[in-house]
Amino acid sequence: MYPKVKPALARAWRDLQTVQFGVTPAHAVVLGPVDTATGSLIDRIDGTRGMELLRAEARAAGLAEGRLDELVRRLAGAGLLDDLTAGGPRAQAVRRRPEVLERLGPDMGSLSLVHREPGGDLRGVAARRAIRVQVRGSGRVGAAVAAVLAGAGVGRVEVLDGGRVTAADVAPGGLGPASVGRLRAEAAAALVRESAPGRPPRTGDPEGPGPAPALVVVAPRDGLQAWAPDPAVAADWVGSGTPHLYAGVLEGTGLVGPLVLPGATACAGCMERDRVDRDPAWPRMLVQWRSAHRRRATAACDLGLSTAVAGLTAAHALAFLDGELPASTATRWEAALPGLHWEHSALRPHPDCPCAAAAPAVDAGAVRS
Ligand SMILES: [Zn+2]
Structure with missing residues (x-):
C-alpha cells in the first residue's frame, strides 16, 4: 500500500x-x-x-x-x-496509459471526490472506458456533448444524425469550420476520435454492435424535439429500458432533462399525456409547431446558451454514467435568455402511459404476507 x-x-x-x-x-x-x-x-x-x-x-x-x-x-x-x-486490474490497466492519465488528471481529481474509496478515481476512469453512449443529433448541442463525453474518457461515443454539416452547426467544442459540407455522422465521428484521450479501448468486434448503450443523449438540432419529445421516437428506449437524457435549445430557452429511467420515471409519453391533460389545445398546437419547424431554415439558438446546455448535459450524463442520479432525473431544467435563471419542473409519470412508470411499486412486505 x-x-x-x-x-x-x-x-x-x-x-x-x-x-x-x-x-x-x-x-x-x-x-x-x-x-x-x-x-x-x-x-x-x-x-x-x-x-x-x-x-x-x-x-x-x-x-x-x-x-x-x-x-x-x-x-x-x-x-x-x-x-x-488500489482499484483492481482495470484500474491497473489505466495506470499503464500515462497519456490517458495526464489528459484526465483534473477529471480524476473530480472523480476522487465522488468515489471516496482509495482508487475510486481510477476505477471511475476504467468504468467510463467500458461504456457506450449514443448521442442523437450533431448540432451545436449534440456535437459538443459527444466531444465532452469522449474527452472525459467514455470509451465509445456514437453520434447519429443525417444530412451534411452546415455553417450554422459550427461551434467551439463541437464541429469545426472544416467539417462544413461533410456528412454529419462522419464529421461527428471524427470529432469524437480527436476528443478522446488516447486510443479507444479494444472491443471484440470493431464493427459489431458492442454492449447496449448505457445512455442515449437526445440532443436534436431542432430543440422542439427535446422540449416536446415524440413518444414514438422514444418507444424503443422505453421498451428496452435504455436510460435517455433530453437536451436542446428552443427559441432562446435552453433545456437539460429529463433523464428518463424507463419504467421508473416519466417518459415522453407521460410528458405528452400530462400536457394534453393541462391544455386541451396542446395536440393541435404541436402539429402546427412541428410543421413550422420542418419548414424553418434557421433556429434561434444562442451560442453561449447552446454551449452551456451542452456542458451541463454532458456533466449530468457523466454523473449518471458514474453511478449517481443527477438533478435532471425526472426533472427538466430550463434557462431562458436574457436572465438565464435555471429553473426546474418535476415531471410525473402519467397513469395512462404504457411505460408503467406510474404503476405502484410492488411492496415487498405485502408480497411476503
Ligand atoms: Zn410514460
Missing part, C-alpha cells in the same frame, strides 16, 4: 488541532483533533512512501507506535485517502 492524501482538496488549519480539507461545502471535510506532530505526518502521505517507511518516519519524529496506522485509518474513513496500488 502506498497511501496518498487526495490532492484534490486544499488543506487549511482551522485552529491548532483541526484540519479542514477542501474549500467548498459540498466536499469539504474537517478532521480533528490532530496534534502538530501527527499533522506534519500528513504531508508525507503523498504516495511516494509505503507503510513501512511511513512508520519508520513516524518513529523518527517521536510519535507513539500505531499513531501512523491510526492516522491512515482516519483519513481513509473520512474519504481523504487514495492508494496508488
Whole structure:
C-alpha cells in the first residue's frame, strides 16, 4: 500500500488541532483533533512512501507506535485517502496509459471526490472506458456533448444524425469550420476520435454492435424535439429500458432533462399525456409547431446558451454514467435568455402511459404476507 492524501482538496488549519480539507461545502471535510506532530505526518502521505517507511518516519519524529496506522485509518474513513496500488486490474490497466492519465488528471481529481474509496478515481476512469453512449443529433448541442463525453474518457461515443454539416452547426467544442459540407455522422465521428484521450479501448468486434448503450443523449438540432419529445421516437428506449437524457435549445430557452429511467420515471409519453391533460389545445398546437419547424431554415439558438446546455448535459450524463442520479432525473431544467435563471419542473409519470412508470411499486412486505 502506498497511501496518498487526495490532492484534490486544499488543506487549511482551522485552529491548532483541526484540519479542514477542501474549500467548498459540498466536499469539504474537517478532521480533528490532530496534534502538530501527527499533522506534519500528513504531508508525507503523498504516495511516494509505503507503510513501512511511513512508520519508520513516524518513529523518527517521536510519535507513539500505531499513531501512523491510526492516522491512515482516519483519513481513509473520512474519504481523504487514495492508494496508488488500489482499484483492481482495470484500474491497473489505466495506470499503464500515462497519456490517458495526464489528459484526465483534473477529471480524476473530480472523480476522487465522488468515489471516496482509495482508487475510486481510477476505477471511475476504467468504468467510463467500458461504456457506450449514443448521442442523437450533431448540432451545436449534440456535437459538443459527444466531444465532452469522449474527452472525459467514455470509451465509445456514437453520434447519429443525417444530412451534411452546415455553417450554422459550427461551434467551439463541437464541429469545426472544416467539417462544413461533410456528412454529419462522419464529421461527428471524427470529432469524437480527436476528443478522446488516447486510443479507444479494444472491443471484440470493431464493427459489431458492442454492449447496449448505457445512455442515449437526445440532443436534436431542432430543440422542439427535446422540449416536446415524440413518444414514438422514444418507444424503443422505453421498451428496452435504455436510460435517455433530453437536451436542446428552443427559441432562446435552453433545456437539460429529463433523464428518463424507463419504467421508473416519466417518459415522453407521460410528458405528452400530462400536457394534453393541462391544455386541451396542446395536440393541435404541436402539429402546427412541428410543421413550422420542418419548414424553418434557421433556429434561434444562442451560442453561449447552446454551449452551456451542452456542458451541463454532458456533466449530468457523466454523473449518471458514474453511478449517481443527477438533478435532471425526472426533472427538466430550463434557462431562458436574457436572465438565464435555471429553473426546474418535476415531471410525473402519467397513469395512462404504457411505460408503467406510474404503476405502484410492488411492496415487498405485502408480497411476503
Ligand atoms: Zn410514460
